[in-house]
Amino acid sequence: MSMIAGLISYLRGNEKKTAVVAKERLQIILAHERAGRGAPAADYLPALQEELMAVIAKYVHIDRESINVQLEKHGEYDVLELNITLPDKMRNIQ
Amino acid sequence: MSKVIVVTSGKGGVGKTTTSASFSSGLALRGNKTVVIDFDVGLRNLDLIMGCERRVVYDIINVINGEVSLKQALIKDKNCDNLYILPASQTRDKEALNLEGVERILNELKESFEYIVCDSPAGIESGAFTAMYFADEALVVTNPEVSSVRDSDRILGILAAKSKRAVDGLDPVKEHLLVTRYDPKRVEAGEMLSVVDIQEILRIPLLGVIPESESVLQASNAGTPAIHLDKSDVAEAYRDVVGRFMGDEKLPMRFVNVEKKSFLKRLLGGR
Numbered sequence: 190m191s192m193i194a195g196l197i198s199y200l201r202g203n204e205k206k207t208a209v210v211a212k213e214r215l216q217i218i219l220a221h222e223r224a225g226r227g228a229p230a231a232d233y234l235p236a237l238q239e240e241l242m243a244v245i246a247k248y249v250h251i252d253r254e255s256i257n258v259q260l261e262k263h264g265e266y267d268v269l270e271l272n273i274t275l276p277d278k279m280r281n282i283q
Numbered sequence: 284m285s286k287v288i289v290v291t292s293g294k295g296g297v298g299k300t301t302t303s304a305s306f307s308s309g310l311a312l313r314g315n316k317t318v319v320i321d322f323d324v325g326l327r328n329l330d331l332i333m334g335c336e337r338r339v340v341y342d343i344i345n346v347i348n349g350e351v352s353l354k355q356a357l358i359k360d361k362n363c364d365n366l367y368i369l370p371a372s373q374t375r376d377k378e379a380l381n382l383e384g385v386e387r388i389l390n391e392l393k394e395s396f397e398y399i400v401c402d403s404p405a406g407i408e409s410g411a412f413t414a415m416y417f418a419d420e421a422l423v424v425t426n427p428e429v430s431s432v433r434d435s436d437r438i439l440g441i442l443a444a445k446s447k448r449a450v451d452g453l454d455p456v457k458e459h460l461l462v463t464r465y466d467p468k469r470v471e472a473g474e475m476l477s478v479v480d481i482q483e484i485l486r487i488p489l490l491g492v493i494p495e496s497e498s499v500l501q502a503s504n505a506g507t508p509a510i511h512l513d514k515s516d517v518a519e520a521y522r523d524v525v526g527r528f529m530g531d532e533k534l535p536m537r538f539v540n541v542e543k544k545s546f547l548k549r550l551l552g553g554r
Contacts, residue, residue, distance in 0.1 A: 206473025211429050212480045219436050226440045
């Protein structure tokens with residue numbers, strides 16, 4: 190950040206304190222790590238991701254980074270979250 | 284009934300040995316027969332912090348291997364009548380510290396000591412695992428810093444899943460959070476995680492807060508546990524920790540807020 194940008198952000202008072210950043214980062218990573226503990230790790234996730242990739246690639250051209258599979262624990266429920274980002278071109282057409 | 288207490292953290296350099304030394308000394312000062320065991324085979328340091336390094340003749344591995352009796356290996360502390368130290372081996376292989384041997388030693392110690400404090404090595408390898416396996420209670424030493432908090436969380440997971448109490452289906456290990464190297468000024472400036480933040484993340488009861496202080500280095504230089512220092516906030520903080528551990532819940536949590544300096548102090552430029 191340049192000095193001027195830093196000064197502006199300081200004057201606006203919108204710079205996030207690093208302690209707040211630290212807390213948010215910890216909450217996210219620990220939620221992730223705790224979910225992987227206890228219950229047997231969802232070792233089928235990479236395979237699932239591969240197969241989903243194969244199916245979607247039949248219809249749309251996507252690369253590996255645009256598909257994200259996650260298993261999260263919400264209380265007693267496990268939530269399987271699929272996140273597929275379609276290429277820009279597709280979005281324009283639709 | 285004697286209690287086995289592990290001082291653990293996952294991360295290294297957060298103050299486990301400093302805490303083990305002061306905590307065990309504090310228990311002994313209150314009249315409890317206490318023994319503190321160094322589990323860091325190959326990297327022993329508790330003897331230096333306690334100032335008894337020149338009196339080490341035998342160590343825990345000698346006892347496990349049946350080469351000497353427990354009585355021969357125990358070193359009487361120079362500051363407290365009720366405190367003994369069982370040093371780690373500096374030369375032997377870590378694998379010699381096996382669960383069966385440690386259990387035998389702990390059972391023998393339980394016959395004559397009320398509190399058995401286990402100073403865990405850093406990491407989550409066999410040494411740290413052995414140190415925590417038989418614990419009834421755990422002091423989880425944490426610095427207000429992301430990697431330390433994350434490692435503490437990992438250790439809490441292991442205590443809950445793999446300790447003997449967990450495996451045998453007994454009441455879980457009683458966990459206590461001890462935040463060390465705390466700097467209220469930096470917390471106020473938003474540069475450091477607060478005790479409240481850390482507690483919210485780790486979700487275990489807070490036993491105490493030890494302020495960041497130059498006197499900790501002075502104590503280790505001299506080989507005197509910090510709790511014995513005169514006019515030191517760290518010594519006061521450790522005495523509070525021991526008091527709370529022994530059930531004095533009325534003790535206020537000190538060293539959490541920035542100390543307001545008196546006008547005279549500011550005038551005289553005291554730090």
